[in-house]
Amino acid sequence: MDYHTPSTINEAINLAANAPGSTRFLAGGTDVLVQLRADIFTPDTLIDVKHINGVHDITQNRDGSWRIGIAVTGAEMSEHPSLSEAWPGVVEAMDLVGSTQIQGRATLTGNLCNGSPAADSVPAMIAAGMTATITGPDGSRELAIENIPTGPGKTCLAKGEMITSLTIPARGRHGGDAYLRFIPRTEMDIAVVGVAVNLQLDGDEISQARVALGAVAPTALLVPEAANAIIGTTLDEAALEALANAASAACKPIDDKRGTIKFRTHVAGVLAKRVARLAYTRAKG
């Protein structure tokens, strides 16, 4: 196995494009190193991106949007006061990953690129309308988060491509987001179901919304039907019921050691209601 520590994006891309065999990018290593040690996956080339200039930065742009560097850790996000205030759902979702020690290493970009359908931060990123800048030998492109995972452990990134930054839109007025997951314990676990809701209010009425589900399909899902169930409502009981039904209807889960199809489908609806209420409360301020 070859291990590289490039200091620029271009150098990293060149290494990835020309490396023979399998490649993994390493940031916090909380998935890559675990898989290596557990004999699950041993790459031929390991490219450590932590030494590239600017990858640790959280920057607010003039239009109010945010740029998150690819090596920014969960702890750095949680301790960033204005980011946490603007996007509590995204920050809390990332904060649910692992223990305090893991939070000092794990990154938002890594959680996305690991390709787990149960990744906590991914539904929150999708609901928030986040995008990723992907750079490769042929230049850069901007993709919505929901288009990046393609299946368990898989993403749409081509050989030589890497995510070079993540963008969170400007919060805007009267908006709120939230993420909740179901686990059988209270922490240190993998989501059996995860639900994120991001919405914007016009008075008491929801003017815009995005709803995303995790751990109920091969990839995290953006569910427009669920969003439509609450847009134009004040999140009354009927809207919540319609939201729950739409969320459950969108599930395509599996039976496994963490939960059954029936359980996941039902709990997706339960959580959707709880998360929507939380996001609504936050939007009201």
Next chain:
Amino acid sequence: MSLDDVKTSNFKFVGTSPDRPDGVDKVTGRARFGADAQAPGMLYAAIVRSPHAHARILGIDSSKAEALKGVKAIVTRADFAEGLEGENWNILENVMAGDTALYDGHAVAAVAATSALIARDAVKLIEVDYEVLPHVTDVDEAMAPGAPIIRAGTADASVPEGMHPNVVRYHESGHGDVEAGFKEADLIVEDHFKTEATHQGYIEPHACLAQLGGDGKGELWCCTQGHWNVQKICAALLGLETSQLRVTASEIGGGFGGKTTVFIEPVALALSRKTSRPVKLVMSRSEVFRATGPTSSASMDIRIGMKKDGTITAAQGTFRLQGGAFPGAPMEFTAMCAFACYDLKHVQQIGYDVLANRPKQAAYRAPGSPMAAFAVESVIDELCNQLGLDPIDTRLKNAACEGTKASYGPRYPRIGLVETLEAAKAHPHYSAPLKPGQGRGISCGFWFNFGGETSVTLALSEDGTVQIAVGTPDIGGSRASMALMAAEELGIPYENIRCTIADTASLGYNEVSHGSRVTYASGLATIQAARDAKRKLCARAAAKWGIPEDAVKWEDGCALPAGPNAGKFPPMPIHEITAEMGATGGPISGHYEATPEGAGVSFATHIVDAEVDAETGKTSVSRYTVVQDAGKAIHPAYVEGQYQGGAAQGIGWALNEEYIYGADGRLQNSGFLDYRIPVASDLPMIDTVIVEVPNPGHPFGVRGVGETSICPPLAAIANAVSAAAGVRLRELPMSPPRILAALDAQADG
């Protein structure tokens, strides 16, 4: 031992909770655990394990691994003793498969290499040719007609004719006439219960360092609950003379029964013998789950009859336990403990030991008892609910006490069940109002406790300080307890005593640290060894004063004349006697060895409040109180730790822990991510009440406390969850999908 020797009051040191002697070592990293052993020229071993639940081993080709640079030796079954019988054969078969792999993770071969990474790579190069056979992992399926036969001819003579060959042992016990008893009942409740296998979950994986020469002389350092047992088994499996293998127990990172036997030690010894080099072998967490000894899973039927006033008229239980692909599931303990809390005229219990394609079970904290209590105490709860009776009053009405003929045979001496029930009833928890959505559960639990072979030496140093050598690895604070008991007896400060776990060359045989026996048996031996030393100290003082030995007594760390007629001499402190002991007759030691048989049985009553989220099936335990009889708490803080630890493990077993097998017979959750033991935030503060009803069989009244604490939790939590959810849960773990399914079934029905 007569009651005259029992001291139950006026203790000076016993009953206090001084700092633990191993505390600084553990928090500074100075403590040496199993994996910390090193030796010059050491090799590293790794084990090839079967990926199949059941497969014939047609051939093992190790040529590619042997060709790898750094590989020094490969061993298979051919490198171990032949012609073993009984349990030694079972253990060898489990440690290294013969012609058939019997479970996912079963060891098939092992390699020693110059680095751990090379050993790991070499494992991947060993090619094993398997013929996959049909498998079965569920206990009921393993007993059913047509189930794959795991090992024909294993059944012993106890098994009734016509049973499936996977049923290998049968137990029946009880007294009275249960059918006559059921006729007297106003209500009979009969139910079926299941519990899944759980793992002890000790934080330290098994680890050892072995050194064995071609001359049959060896040394072994390992993490174990009983190194004499390791010595005995390893000597048999490798064809050695027992005394030529010296075994030293490391500091231990938890055992809970799971480290009472061997898994890797014989393999490391075989590799060392083959290479003439020390060999280190450390299990990964995944290997610990797949190939050590989890507890049995159980399928149980309970039938209990009760009168309207709460009197139990008859009780009957059938207990089917699978303990892996080998005989030994503790079904007789399950049967014997099931109704041990109650004074019953008519009781019958039946047990079946069933083979399945799973790892060989090992002891886990009161092996067999928690599942019995789950089933029995759930049925008693149901009877109380249906008859409108108070669960504690009903248990008090039927509680066993001194003189009761136990369901498993003997008559009880003085016991403390009634006292725990009364203390539970008086505890503020029992009368505290419940919040909406909460349920409260009660359960009692029982464990035998044990004595066993014990040998202790207490040696005095020149400065009057004391070293105690015991042979029972400290898995629950026993070094502190030994020092406290010796301090009490000798009348010298706790801090002046150091207790060490001696190796097999330094003491006579010591039974494993199990059966909650250590504070009882090693404690009794420590007290007797201290009395032996006191006699010798008094004799030296008598000689110095020129008076008879029986004219000298020992008090507060000093020899002094026994009375006014003995003469007038100032008290002679211990350090004055030891300072000149070389010249007055030689070194002074106290010694004691015996197989004490007065271990007092122990009972507990637990109170649990639980909340169930009806929309997701998730349970949270909101309040927990343990009330247990300790006989006498030597170090109360450690006793409380045992109470809380049993409750915490019980919460895991009840709610989320389980062995999950796929359709392919492979273990699906061999790690702490998906084998869900409770994390700290899952647990409430666990309140404890120490009841002290002295055990007449111990000089200070000690009863073992380590195991009883895990007997009531499964039932107490199930009763609380059933009350909160409004539906009876009869299968463990009560995971959220299972609770939600039960709620759905009730809504549909």
